[in-house]
Amino acid sequence: MQLSALMKDEFSKYYTMAIDALCEIANTYFFLGRLGDARHLLSMSLQMVEVGEVATQDRLKLLLLYGKVLIVDHLIHRGETDLMFSTILQAKQIAEAAQDQQGIADALSLLGQARCNATTIAIVKRGGLPFGTQGEGKYEEALAYQQQAFKLQEELHDTRGISESLFCIGLVHQFWQQNEVAREHFAKAIQVAEQYGHVLEQAEPNRHLTIDALLRGDLDQALTYALRALSFREAGGFKPYQPLDHLTLRDIYLKKGDTAKAQFHMEQAFILAEEMGFSTLLSSVIDATSRLEVQKEEA
Secondary structure, X not given: OOOOHHHHHHHHHHHHHHHHHHHHHHHHHHHHOOHHHHHHHHHHHHHHHOOXXXXXXXXXXXXXXXXXXXXXXXXXXXXXXXXXXXXXHHHHHHHHHOOOHHHHHHXXXXXXXXXXXXXXXXXXXXXXXXXXXXXXXXXXXXXXXXXXHHHHHHHHOOHHHHHHHHHHHHHHHHHOOOHXXXXXHHHHHHHHHHHOOOOHHHHHHHHHHHHHHHHOOOHHHXXXXXXXXHHHHHXXXXXXXXXXXXXXXXXXXXXXXOHHHHHHHHHHHHHHHHHHOOHHHHHHHHHHHHHHHHHHHHO
């Protein structure tokens, strides 16, 4: 039975309301670190919209959020790489077909993040560290995606996206040990986020400025950045990376000889990780930190 144009519009309106609600729930799960719940809800929602009169924009909204969740899930749980890339590429294709410039920019940025994370994980799995890896892996591809996203974000005056892409571009340069360029991008990312009131977007650049300071042996500056990273993460309500922030603070306080504060942050990291089911992440981070210390001593 063919639906009239009026009925299709009505169905589309109801689907939009339902998808908005589902995305709100999935995003709340995501921020709480309930990645499995967020994944399941978004996967089921995407199956649902395959058979309905769903607006292109609503389908794109689901795919982009699913892509964000899969990127974090891949980093923490070593989730499905193929699903992560296919989801984001599908979002990019839909955005391009609809000539949705914001959607294209968002998808390009996610592709850059996904490629950067996948490359880093592949290097770590081989027993290496991501620093000093220019010419290896696919960081060049990640950088190209972010540069394309950044160009569109500037045209769209998307300040949140600009801040995120500046950070991601800086991250690639940090892995290539082009540290001055990396620091400049992190500082610009923070400046844009602060200027336009984007709280959470200030967390990751501060975290990677912490790593930069640690590699230079400046513990006081590292502590300042690490405390900022955690505070912005908490203020933004995003829990999945908070165990990493606490572990970094543990490492700094250990180096400074403050075992009481180091123990506190270790306990907080494990409490949060167990709460979210991220114990594997902590083990891999502690192992990578140990190998980095050995590498620094041998240098």
